Amino acid sequence: MLIHVESHKQDKSVGRIRQQNESKIIAAAEIEFARHGYKGASIQNIAERSGLPKANIHYYFRSKQGLYAAVLSNILDLWDEVLSELDPDGDPAQELEAYIRAKMVLSRDYPLASRIFGIEIMSGGAHLKEYFQDGYVDWFKGRTAVFETWIAxxxxxxxxxxxxxxxxxxxxxxxxxxxxxxxxxxxxPQAMLERAEFDTATETLIHIILQGCGIRQP
Amino acid sequence: MLIHVESHKQDKSVGRIRQQNESKIIAAAEIEFARHGYKGASIQNIAERSGLPKANIHYYFRSKQGLYAAVLSNILDLWDEVLSELDPDGDPAQELEAYIRAKMVLSRDYPLASRIFGIEIMSGGAHLKEYFQDGYVDWFKGRTAVFETWIAxxxxxxxxxxxxxxxxxxxxxxxxxxxxxxxxxxxxPQAMLERAEFDTATETLIHIILQGCGIRQP
DNA sequence: GTCTATAGCCCGATAGAC
DNA sequence: GTCTATCGGGCTATAGAC
Known part of the structure; x- marks a missing residue:
């Protein structure tokens, strides 16, 4: 509403800065939440890491909870966006292989997202209660339905x-x-797995799971 | 040294109380560390949960780090104790099946241990640096050697x-x-998986992994 | 919109009476 | 050995100058 009163010039400029700062904050928050969990992370450290004053984080995101919710929401959006559903009419071997490859690429390229989600679940998932509401059972049934079709x-x-x-x-x-x-x-020596190791892992998983389901013969 | 001067009666009594209190504290600490990670857990909450005053925790364990190290050490001891090594001379199918069953029983009976360790690893494993020192590579080689033998x-x-x-x-x-x-x-509805579901999970994993490795035929 | 200053709270740790 | 009382510091959040 208020934004309508302001000039386009101001809108763009302000919007750009806002978006940039929000991105900086989210990036810093992902590192801190992945390293210490929700309760262990501090807005102070997130502010220092993002290069912005502490108060700005409360300005852009209302509270620590609000910032964490935004981070979690980004993660869920990323997964919805990248992971396409399995096609019941497709070839099981091809479909499963493509899914495993896609998930491994996500693990390789967005490890922080996976870890933040993982720590949240391991800690009891208190901040994902809504996400795990009744709709989740139906969504999960959709995931398993493909395999029931193939088995039938x-x-x-x-x-x-x-x-x-x-x-x-x-x-x-x-x-x-x-x-x-x-x-x-x-x-x-440190940090990240080499690309070659990731490829070996992917091929090994594809081999064991597809053969283990009787989709590919030895 | 000092203990030798005291009477046997005092030794037993004091030792018993010490052991009881330490157990209470460790049990409470496991719940808090599993729920909030190292940094997010508070000695205050651990004290309230254990029914002992906060200062006693600093008396029994020198510091928060000391308590956390004791909890982690308990977990590693439990796993060393329960998980026997695979026998290269044994039947691969039987050995692998027994190992999967043993790990699933651990997941079912000691979920907190698994979660504390998992959160620690996901958070970067800073408190397990010593554990992951050079000896770990050799230990891991011992784990994989069995499979190399079987493959050969x-x-x-x-x-x-x-x-x-x-x-x-x-x-x-x-x-x-x-x-x-x-x-x-x-x-x-809540909390823990039913026993029947755990059994189904175990059998499914055994089927896929053994068949996936070509150890059991379809 | 941005940032300093600070309120109010909880933290880990310890001193010292019992 | 046990527990109360407290210190110093870091935390979330906000008020208010710019």
């Missing part, structure tokens, strides 16, 4: 669809969430 | 052993770590 058509063995979905999630997210343990186990 | 003997397909181990870890721990998401997806 004899395209794969009668694997429990829900637990297959959990396996797809857990095995792929592991490479984002537990990367510091993986690095330690493989003796990588 | 033609008992299983040439699966990358390291990524197979990661799959075993991720798929089983998921049921402890992400239980609140699993409950939401399956429409369980």
């Amino acid at each position: 058509q004899g395209k794969m063995q009668p694997i429990d669809p829900a637990h297959l979905v959990f396996l797809l999630w857990s095995s792929t997210q592991h490479y984002a969430d537990f990367s510091c343990q993986i690095d330690a186990a493989l003796g990588k | 003997q033609g008992k299983m397909q040439p699966i990358d052993p390291a990524h197979l181990v990661f799959l075993l870890w991720s798929s089983t721990q998921h049921y402890a770590d992400f239980s609140c998401q699993i409950d939401a997806a399956l429409g369980k």
Whole structure:
């Protein structure tokens, strides 16, 4: 409403700065929330990391909760955007392989998103209560329905669809969430897994899961 | 040294109380650390939950770090104790199946341990630096060696052993770590997964992984 | 819109009476 | 060994000058 009164010039300029600052804050917040969880993260550190004064964070996002909600919302949007649904009429082998590849790319390119979500769930998911409301059961049924179709058509063995979905999630997210343990186990000097290692992981998962479901023969 | 001067009666009594209180504190700390991570947990809440005054926690454990180290150490001891190594001379199918069952029982019976460790790793594992020192690479090589033996003997397909181990870890721990998401997806009213659901999950994982490695035929 | 200054609270840790 | 009382510091959030 108020914005309508202001000139276009001001709108653009102000909007641009706002968007830039909000992005800076969100980027800094993702690092802090991924490192310390919701309660452990501090607005002070987020402010220092973003290069903005502490009070500006309260100006752009009403509160710590508001900032965290924005970060979580970004993560859910990213996943909805990137992960397309499996096509019941498609070839199971191709569909599953493409899904595993897409999830592994997400783990490689957006590890912070995966970790923030993971820590939130492990901590009890108190901030995702709404997200996990009744609609979630139906959404999940949509995820498993594809496999029931394929099983009914004899395209794969009668694997429990829900637990297959959990396996797809857990095995792929592991490479984002537990990367510091993986690095330690493989003796990588620091931080991120090499691209080649990620590719090996992807191919290994595709092999075991597809063959394990009887979709590909040995 | 000082203890030797005191009477046996005092020793026993004091030792018993100390052990009881330490157990109470550790139990309360596990709940708080699993819910808020290291930085987010507060000694105050741990004290209230344990029914002891705040200062006693500093008396029994020197500091917050000391208490957290004790909790983490308990978790690592539990896993060393329960998870026996795979026998290279044993039957791969039986050995792998037994391992998956053992890890799923741990996820079911000690979900807090799994979550505390998981949150610590996801947060960067700063408090496990020593644990992940050079010895860890060798320990991990010991884990993967069994599979290399089996592959050389033609008992299983040439699966990358390291990524197979990661799959075993991720798929089983998921049921402890992400239980609140699993409950939401399956429409369980609250908290813990039913025993029957856990059994279904275990059998599904055994089926997919063993068949996926070419250890069991379809 | 931006930023300084500060209120009010909870934190980890300790001193010291019992 | 136990527990109260308290210190110093960092926290979220806001008031108000610019």
